Amino acid sequence: MDGTIRLADYTPYPFTLERVTLRVRLAPRATRVSARLELAPQVDGAALVLDGEMLHLISVAIDGAPLGPNDYRVTPTGLTIHPAALPEGPFSLETDVEIAPEANTALEGLYMSNGMYCTQCEAEGFRKITYYPDRPDVMAPFRVRIEGDLPVLLSNGNPVASGPGWAEWDDPWPKPAYLFALVAGDLVAHSDSFTTQSGREVALNIYVRPGDEDRCAFAMEALKRSMRWDETEYGREYDLDLFNIVAVDDFNMGAMENKGLNIFNSKWVLASPETATDKDYERIEAIIAHEYFHNWTGNRITCRDWFQLCLKEGLTVFRDQCFTADLRLGPVKRIEDVMTLRARQFREDQGPLAHPPRPDHYKEINNFYTATVYEKGAELVGMLKRLVGDEGYRKALDLYFARHDGQACTIEDWLAVFEEATGRDLAQFKHWYTDAGTPRVTVSEDWADGRYTLTFEQSTPPTPGQPKKPPRHIPITVGLLSPNGEEIVSSTVLELTKTRESFTFEGLGAKPVASILRDFSAPVVLDRKVSTTERAFLLTHDTDPFNRWEAGRMLARECLMARATAGTAEPGYLEALGPVLADDDADPAFRALCLSLPGEDEIAQALFDAGQTPDPDAIHEARETLAKDLARAHEDRLAALYDAMAVPGPYQPDAGPAGQRSLRLAALGLLSRLDGGARAEALFASAHNMTESLGALSSLIAQGRAEAALATFRARWQGDRLVMDKWFMTQLALCPPETAPDLARKLADDPLFDWKNPNRFRALMGGLAANHAGFHRRDGAGYRFYADWLIRLDPVNPQTAARLSTAFETWRRLDPARQALARAALERILGQEGLSRDLAEMTGRLLG
Ligand code: PHE
Numbered sequence: 001m002d003g004t005i006r007l008a009d010y011t012p013y014p015f016t017l018e019r020v021t022l023r024v025r026l027a028p029r030a031t032r033v034s035a036r037l038e039l040a041p042q043v044d045g046a047a048l049v050l051d052g053e054m055l056h057l058i059s060v061a062i063d064g065a066p067l068g069p070n071d072y073r074v075t076p077t078g079l080t081i082h083p084a085a086l087p088e089g090p091f092s093l094e095t096d097v098e099i100a101p102e103a104n105t106a107l108e109g110l111y112m113s114n115g116m117y118c119t120q121c122e123a124e125g126f127r128k129i130t131y132y133p134d135r136p137d138v139m140a141p142f143r144v145r146i147e148g149d150l151p152v153l154l155s156n157g158n159p160v161a162s163g164p165g166w167a168e169w170d171d172p173w174p175k176p177a178y179l180f181a182l183v184a185g186d187l188v189a190h191s192d193s194f195t196t197q198s199g200r201e202v203a204l205n206i207y208v209r210p211g212d213e214d215r216c217a218f219a220m221e222a223l224k225r226s227m228r229w230d231e232t233e234y235g236r237e238y239d240l241d242l243f244n245i246v247a248v249d250d251f252n253m254g255a256m257e258n259k260g261l262n263i264f265n266s267k268w269v270l271a272s273p274e275t276a277t278d279k280d281y282e283r284i285e286a287i288i289a290h291e292y293f294h295n296w297t298g299n300r301i302t303c304r305d306w307f308q309l310c311l312k313e314g315l316t317v318f319r320d321q322c323f324t325a326d327l328r329l330g331p332v333k334r335i336e337d338v339m340t341l342r343a344r345q346f347r348e349d350q351g352p353l354a355h356p357p358r359p360d361h362y363k364e365i366n367n368f369y370t371a372t373v374y375e376k377g378a379e380l381v382g383m384l385k386r387l388v389g390d391e392g393y394r395k396a397l398d399l400y401f402a403r404h405d406g407q408a409c410t411i412e413d414w415l416a417v418f419e420e421a422t423g424r425d426l427a428q429f430k431h432w433y434t435d436a437g438t439p440r441v442t443v444s445e446d447w448a449d450g451r452y453t454l455t456f457e458q459s460t461p462p463t464p465g466q467p468k469k470p471p472r473h474i475p476i477t478v479g480l481l482s483p484n485g486e487e488i489v490s491s492t493v494l495e496l497t498k499t500r501e502s503f504t505f506e507g508l509g510a511k512p513v514a515s516i517l518r519d520f521s522a523p524v525v526l527d528r529k530v531s532t533t534e535r536a537f538l539l540t541h542d543t544d545p546f547n548r549w550e551a552g553r554m555l556a557r558e559c560l561m562a563r564a565t566a567g568t569a570e571p572g573y574l575e576a577l578g579p580v581l582a583d584d585d586a587d588p589a590f591r592a593l594c595l596s597l598p599g600e601d602e603i604a605q606a607l608f609d610a611g612q613t614p615d616p617d618a619i620h621e622a623r624e625t626l627a628k629d630l631a632r633a634h635e636d637r638l639a640a641l642y643d644a645m646a647v648p649g650p651y652q653p654d655a656g657p658a659g660q661r662s663l664r665l666a667a668l669g670l671l672s673r674l675d676g677g678a679r680a681e682a683l684f685a686s687a688h689n690m691t692e693s694l695g696a697l698s699s700l701i702a703q704g705r706a707e708a709a710l711a712t713f714r715a716r717w718q719g720d721r722l723v724m725d726k727w728f729m730t731q732l733a734l735c736p737p738e739t740a741p742d743l744a745r746k747l748a749d750d751p752l753f754d755w756k757n758p759n760r761f762r763a764l765m766g767g768l769a770a771n772h773a774g775f776h777r778r779d780g781a782g783y784r785f786y787a788d789w790l791i792r793l794d795p796v797n798p799q800t801a802a803r804l805s806t807a808f809e810t811w812r813r814l815d816p817a818r819q820a821l822a823r824a825a826l827e828r829i830l831g832q833e834g835l836s837r838d839l840a841e842m843t844g845r846l847l848g
């Protein structure tokens with residue numbers, strides 16, 4: 001009994017919940033929640049166990065009759081009603097509780113942000129609002145009455161009635177409590193409407209604080225695009241008369257898919273050219289889509305228990321990735337997604353926090369909203385689609401929606417619809433869900449008598465609790481190119497199922513050049529000795545854009561690994577980039593990606609994979625010098641691109657101009673190493689949009705010449721929370737590493753460092769953690785500073801403190817001196833009295 005929850009222990013709830021009626025009387029210190037639950041017992045003699053935390057119980061009654069003190073028991077985690085006090089048939093339970101939203105700094109349950117009331121219930125926040133079976137497999141229709149002296153009172157579903165100081169809402173779709181939401185405040189709406197494919201008129205509103213209404217237009221357009229896309233691509237239509245989005249400044253995560261009332265971190269709604277970057281616009285569009293898509297994949301079909309989280313998150317991330325790929329540049333989006341996967345999920349898999357996409361135990365579910373559940377979960381859906389083809393995928397999804405609408409499901413249900421719709425056996429594929437770790441695939445080639453053979457071997461390194469793993473079912477997309485660059489075998493999916501397996505291509509005239517793992521067809525590490533010439537060839541000729549980029553990436557990586565370990569750097573990388581830079585037919589966004597060097601953490605990861613101990617300082621040095629060499633080698637071309645990629649006219653956030661700006665800024669970053677920041681200073685002075693302003697500022701910071709620009713920026717934007725987050729984050733992430741911990745300390749003293757606001761806290765800590773060599777500074781100052789702040793935040797907001805502790809997840813790959821310092825910091829956290837369950841679980845796992 002150490003508080004571990006296990007998948008194997010799942011049992012259905014012994015009651016069904018037919019209907020929920022809530023009355024919420026709002027007051028900052030004493031909100032009264034009256035709940036009526038209509039329940040029907042399913043098992044004889046079962047006690048009624050309800051979750052509840054931080055609730056002050058005022059009364060409890062069954063079928064209108066108050067219960068006596070011996071009929072129930074209240075604990076810090078819930079309310080249990082003895083079987084003897086329960087009728088045999090259906091009954092209603094009425095409870096009255098009092099809660100204090102103003103005192104809720106954890107931002108889970110009902111809390112206040114800038115005078116507005118709002119809720120966050122996923123995963124287990126509803127139990128901080130009322131006593132309830134707070135688990136996703138208990139679903140019910142809700143009727144909610146809100147009373148409070150505020151102009152806007154919102155909940156899920158359709159509005160049924162309202163008057164001064166009250167409003168009533170009805171949500172006809174049975175839902176788990178984690179999708180409940182309530183918002184009340186002085187808000188203004190940016191409104192629009194959408195007609196669904198079958199002709200339903202849906203009113204759309206984005207609610208924001210007065211003053212922000214002119215920053216909602218982009219999010220609204222993104223919402224309408226999402227609604228249309230889900231109809232055309234998945235046949236999914238919206239199912240209420242109203243769809244509301246609310247932006248809040250204090251929010252632990254990105255956004256939340258509450259039924260009919262999505263709540264967003266204002267960072268992922270509000271956008272104007274002056275305040276949001278191209279990347280922000282793209283993310284806003286993706287997150288709006290993600291939350292909207294959850295209406296079917298998450299809400300109409302939900303999860304049986306929290307172990308199944310990737311059922312909704314993996315699928316919904318996959319859907320939002322495809323949406324962005326369709327609306328923007330597909331291949332560029334794929335490369336960006338793989339970069340994120342490697343930076344976050346491969347890193348997670350490599351360290352002490354590795355876990356399967358479907359974990360089988362946890363202590364605090366909030367700690368499992370991870371890159372593995374989300375991003376790797378999405379890769380698994382993508383692999384399934386590759387294996388069964390587009391048509392098979394559509395059939396399987398149609399069956400999923402038809403069969404499971406209104407249910408709370410498992411990964412087994414999900415795989416079963418694929419098996420039944422397509423006739424495929426996915427028993428081996430299931431290991432992707434249940435086993436942690438990134439498989440390594442090594443490849444060797446054989447050429448004789450017109451026969452070309454590829455031999456693959458796979459293995460997956462041990463992860464916590466899983467020392468040995470069976471081989472996986474891995475789709476590997478391969479194409480073959482002739483020596484003069486023609487495609488002779490177009491993309492073919494090879495299915496690897498054994499530890500070692502060969503595939504032969506017959507009847508070839510000359511030894512081909514293989515392009516393997518096209519489009520990154522599986523989330524594996526491909527380990528293959530490839531000559532610099534062959535990589536350079538692929539970088540110029542591969543017809544698969546992902547592998548074209550990947551060839552350059554691998555060249556850069558090998559070069560950096562050699563430089564960071566005083567090995568001999570492969571020559572040829574700088575030269576190989578020439579043709580891409582000169583290829584004016586290639587998309588600017590694609591060329592920008594080819595110009596960006598692997599990050600320091602990626603190099604450390606690769607070195608560790610290769611059996612070496614990465615030295616953060618040497619890696620930083622190697623990357624800096626390679627960037628400078630790259631700039632020198634292509635100075636003229638870069639300067640020409642910098643000029644040619646200027647985008648005239650008013651700012652448009654679309655993929656085309658955004659791609660040009662990204663290439664221009666990539667060139668600027670390199671050129672600044674030669675011109676001392678002259679171009680960046682000029683751009684900073686003249687920029688009219690945040691993309692260029694922040695791009696120029698970033699280059700100046702990296703050159704250590706940003707003092708004046710940072711002051712100007714601060715003076716201009718100090719009243720804007722979202723922009724000031726960028727100011728905190730960027731200077732820390734990009735400053736010279738030896739100065740980072742001291743700068744962090746200085747910024748933490750800035751009066752604008754409002755540490756209880758999660759965005760601001762993340763901006764500062766995330767900025768430091770992103771400064772690889774700075775966070776890992778040899779004297780441990782980065783670790784100490786970071787640990788101090790996690791300790792301080794934990795009692796106030798444990799969820800955010802625990803999430804940020806992942807900065808330490810790579811500590812074991814470092815040298816013994818750094819390991820000792822990191823361990824000391826982690827042990828100091830773990831030794832705190834009254835540490836939250838969230839942070840205790842994380843530090844415990846980190847220390848392993
Ligand atoms: N379910 C949200 C999403 O992925 C994420 C989230 C989890 C938000 C927990 C808040 C709390 O869209």
Ligand code: ZN
Nearest residue numbers: 290294313316
């Ligand atoms: Zn989600």
